Amino acid sequence: MHEDHSTPMAVVNIMYDVGSKDEDPGKTGFAHLFEHLMFGGSRHIEDFETPLQMAGGENNAYTSNDVTNYYIQLPAENLETAFWLESDRMLSLAFSEKSLEVQRKVVVEEFKEHYINKPYGDVWFKMREMAYKVHPYRWMTIGKELSHIEDARLSDVKNFFFKHYRPINAILVVAGHVRVDQVRQLAEKWFGDIPSGDKYIRNIPDEPRQNEERRMEVKADVPLDALYKTWHMDNRLNHGYYVADLITEVLGGGGSARLFQSLVKEKQLFSHIECYHFGTVEKGLLTFEGKLVKGVPMEAAENALNLELEMLKQDGITDKELTKVKNKTEATIAFEDMSVMTRANNLAFYELLGDAALFNEDRDKYFAVTADDILKYSRTIFDANNSNTLCYYSGN
Amino acid sequence: MPNRTIAPPIVDPVAFDISLPACKKYTLSNGIEVFAVDMGSEDTLMVNWVFYAGNWYETEKAVAAATNFMLKNGTTQRDAFEINEHFEYYGAYLNRACYNETAELTLHCLNKHIDELMPVVAELVTDSVFPEEELAIYKQNSQQRLKVNLAKSEFVAGRLIDAYLFGENHPYGKYMNLEDYAAVQRDDLVKFFDTYYRHGRCVIFVAGNLPPHLVNSLEQHFGKLPMKGHTAAATTVLHPLEPAAQKKYHIVNDTNGVQSAIRIARPFPNRLHPDFQKVLVLNNLFGGFFGSRLMTNIREDKGYTYGIYSYLMNFTSESGWIVSTEAGREVTEACIKEIYLEMQLLRDEPVDDEELMMTRNYMIGSILGDLDGPFQVIGRWKNMILNGVDAEYFSRGIQIIKTVSAEELQELANKYLQPDSFYELVVT
Numbered sequence: 166m167h168e169d170h171s172t173p174m175a176v177v178n179i180m181y182d183v184g185s186k187d188e189d190p191g192k193t194g195f196a197h198l199f200e201h202l203m204f205g206g207s208r209h210i211e212d213f214e215t216p217l218q219m220a221g222g223e224n225n226a227y228t229s230n231d232v233t234n235y236y237i238q239l240p241a242e243n244l245e246t247a248f249w250l251e252s253d254r255m256l257s258l259a260f261s262e263k264s265l266e267v268q269r270k271v272v273v274e275e276f277k278e279h280y281i282n283k284p285y286g287d288v289w290f291k292m293r294e295m296a297y298k299v300h301p302y303r304w305m306t307i308g309k310e311l312s313h314i315e316d317a318r319l320s321d322v323k324n325f326f327f328k329h330y331r332p333i334n335a336i337l338v339v340a341g342h343v344r345v346d347q348v349r350q351l352a353e354k355w356f357g358d359i360p361s362g363d364k365y366i367r368n369i370p371d372e373p374r375q376n377e378e379r380r381m382e383v384k385a386d387v388p389l390d391a392l393y394k395t396w397h398m399d400n401r402l403n404h405g406y407y408v409a410d411l412i413t414e415v416l417g418g419g420g421s422a423r424l425f426q427s428l429v430k431e432k433q434l435f436s437h438i439e440c441y442h443f444g445t446v447e448k449g450l451l452t453f454e455g456k457l458v459k460g461v462p463m464e465a466a467e468n469a470l471n472l473e474l475e476m477l478k479q480d481g482i483t484d485k486e487l488t489k490v491k492n493k494t495e496a497t498i499a500f501e502d503m504s505v506m507t508r509a510n511n512l513a514f515y516e517l518l519g520d521a522a523l524f525n526e527d528r529d530k531y532f533a534v535t536a537d538d539i540l541k542y543s544r545t546i547f548d549a550n551n552s553n554t555l556c557y558y559s560g561n
Numbered sequence: 562m563p564n565r566t567i568a569p570p571i572v573d574p575v576a577f578d579i580s581l582p583a584c585k586k587y588t589l590s591n592g593i594e595v596f597a598v599d600m601g602s603e604d605t606l607m608v609n610w611v612f613y614a615g616n617w618y619e620t621e622k623a624v625a626a627a628t629n630f631m632l633k634n635g636t637t638q639r640d641a642f643e644i645n646e647h648f649e650y651y652g653a654y655l656n657r658a659c660y661n662e663t664a665e666l667t668l669h670c671l672n673k674h675i676d677e678l679m680p681v682v683a684e685l686v687t688d689s690v691f692p693e694e695e696l697a698i699y700k701q702n703s704q705q706r707l708k709v710n711l712a713k714s715e716f717v718a719g720r721l722i723d724a725y726l727f728g729e730n731h732p733y734g735k736y737m738n739l740e741d742y743a744a745v746q747r748d749d750l751v752k753f754f755d756t757y758y759r760h761g762r763c764v765i766f767v768a769g770n771l772p773p774h775l776v777n778s779l780e781q782h783f784g785k786l787p788m789k790g791h792t793a794a795a796t797t798v799l800h801p802l803e804p805a806a807q808k809k810y811h812i813v814n815d816t817n818g819v820q821s822a823i824r825i826a827r828p829f830p831n832r833l834h835p836d837f838q839k840v841l842v843l844n845n846l847f848g849g850f851f852g853s854r855l856m857t858n859i860r861e862d863k864g865y866t867y868g869i870y871s872y873l874m875n876f877t878s879e880s881g882w883i884v885s886t887e888a889g890r891e892v893t894e895a896c897i898k899e900i901y902l903e904m905q906l907l908r909d910e911p912v913d914d915e916e917l918m919m920t921r922n923y924m925i926g927s928i929l930g931d932l933d934g935p936f937q938v939i940g941r942w943k944n945m946i947l948n949g950v951d952a953e954y955f956s957r958g959i960q961i962i963k964t965v966s967a968e969e970l971q972e973l974a975n976k977y978l979q980p981d982s983f984y985e986l987v988v989t
Contacts, residue, residue, distance in 0.1 A: 171601075171602060172933045173929055173933075174929065174930050174933055208565070209565040209566050210565070214851060214852050215852065215919060216568050218850075218851075218852045218919045218920075218922065218923040218926075219571065219573075219918065219919045219922050219923075220571045220574070220922065220926070221573075221574030221922045221923060221925055221926020221927070221929065222923075222926055223850075223923075223926070223927060223930065238930050239926060239930075240572070240574055240577065240926055240929055240930075242571070242572040243569075243571045243572060243574075245569035245570075246568065246569055246571055248569075249563075249565070249568060249569050252565075253565050256565070266864070267861065267862065267863070267864040268864070269864070270863075270864025270865070270889075271860055271861075271864045271866070271867055272867075273889075274820070274864070274865070274866050274867045274887070274888065274889055275867035277819045277820050277887075277889065278820060278867050278887045281819050281820075282713075282714065282815075282818055282819050282820045282887070283713060284709055284712040284713065285709075354563050355563060358562050386817075387709070387712065388705075388708035388709055388711075388712055389705055389708060389709060418649070419645060419649045420633065420641065420642070420644075420645030420649070421642055421645035421646035421649045421650075422649075426642055429698070429702070430641065430642070430698065433698060433701075436701065436702040436705040436706065437702065437705070437706065456705060456709070458701065458705065459705065485650070488650065489646070489649055489650045489652075492650065492651055492652035493649060493652040494652070495652055495671070496605075496652030496653065496654075496669075496670065496671050497652075499603050499604070499605050499671060500603075500605055500669065502603055503601065503603050503605060503934055503936075504933075504934065505933065
């Protein structure tokens, strides 16, 4: 519950503790396909969208490797409509054959639009498979291949629903122009009689520590050569996560970041670079990607990148850089907090991590990171034996 | 157990009395107008400098965009790195953007850093030097980015449809080729900067939990510069429309493509036309949101696409009405057929009460949700001010959503949703 009476709107956010990491390796892409089916009608409500739109509401959902999140924003007067809709689809879907048939096609088109009909669209399928040998982060949320989506059956849908979409695996956040007593009463009324179900016990194998440098070369019909590199980093709750996040800022966050200045501006080896991570709950990937200036040899570009990382491991960062990335983090958090919807989503996510109160601790955790932490952590992760390199060559 | 078969009662959003939160206007000594929305609880701030320096005013292609981009690439005091470092050190974002009529700088920052940032923005718009080596990097990297974009059918489709509607030489229709970047000259940028920024017409929008000295600070740093207000007299630059004669196109961009980018569009008058706000409602019915006819039929019933939308183009002197989607290659023809069928349905039959009510309620709810914060509110004001509509435009729009009739919408469908008026483009 998060009251904010500066807005006339209410937000109802339900996060289910299921993501693509919970899928069967032979049926990947299912968590996301299932998210589409959640809009295909529930036991007592044939059409999810119409009553919500009639109440002046909007909604959407997303699926990641870790979670599936559904959110509704509507005028606070009509809050109960959101409770009615969300509780009915948690009670039970309609499991309509037609909805499955249509949404399979829609997701296949989504797959084509984002990953097949796009230059470099297959990079992350290949990179994930190289970086993860055991952990289910090795496949994409959209699915490993089209056939997995095309083969989805209604029995799979039912099993998935009763395994993962029970109240015990869900977190409800209500925010905005609402009152605690009102929300408590509505929650009891609409969700109170849904059997809580059995807690899904996740049993995902840890990715074993990588002990060798991994490399792959691809040639495809793209205009420019590109270089992708990843290194394994800590999970979301670990101190290393915060250090890694700031390292990506030092290296790639903006026009004064090290890699942009050195590789794009001074040496002009790359026309475009990015440095980021995926914010995953479990151990993730710190990532570099860059498009090479036409004519620059791959080796020269990669050596220059490695040299920058060696300098970081040797000398660490300056006080000015540390202040800069912390100021930037502080501002980013403040801007994010302006939206009630984002706050509701974040509260659900931190509760899923263990405690909604972690929301308030993030800023301090970033501010606790020292230059020495960054030096030590860069020495730990920027190790060739912890790295995965994908050289993507233009076939033209 | 609650009765789940009956929807809880709702208050129809059309009953809400919505008004746009107030916007204050200040005028700096040199005539620059400042529009300010003071609301919000976070100590965050946005300052947006809008110059009449869009591609409408360039005589050589790519000059307006290059000038705008390079505002952060060097002054007599600081090089590009130092400029970026200054803003980033304070956790601020300084973005630039070049549109058709206007080009902008936008600062997002925490209130406590404003005094360090304001003078440097003033430095950029008065003292940029456009270093030759920075321009060379910009040209090279822009060409590379364009090469990647040209491999995407949706990018190619987006630029071609604009060219068909407005003409390749019109600011709304022209697009960059690789050689256009190569031809950009530093001297052109310097001249363009001097005319359209340093001595140009400017208007400022600010929003957030505004610090009390903000307007004084704007006066101090911008009020004495040789710029003019946005309403100051200026030489009119006219660009004739040159719509294409041919209406249907099929372009093959990628022989292995698995999807087609479909764009079906017609010219449409701008916001000053009396039909404009009524057609916004018709457009919502047609393809403006998830519950629209196009989405319900073509995605949710047929599964031909991940998404399909229609919208009125956000241009000032002319507009266009466009349907846009990416559909499987093998269902392209079927998808186009359905789009025209949906036009026909809107022409032939009045929308029923329930669907019209849903569309009204959805639109009102959506506007109410969108007014949730200072940046969104100033965005609405800015849109009105830059498009030259009066202050009642917003409330009139609300009134039209609440009252436009099924008969009026059908008439508008018959007036505008005629297949013969539409350009049709498929890029595979």
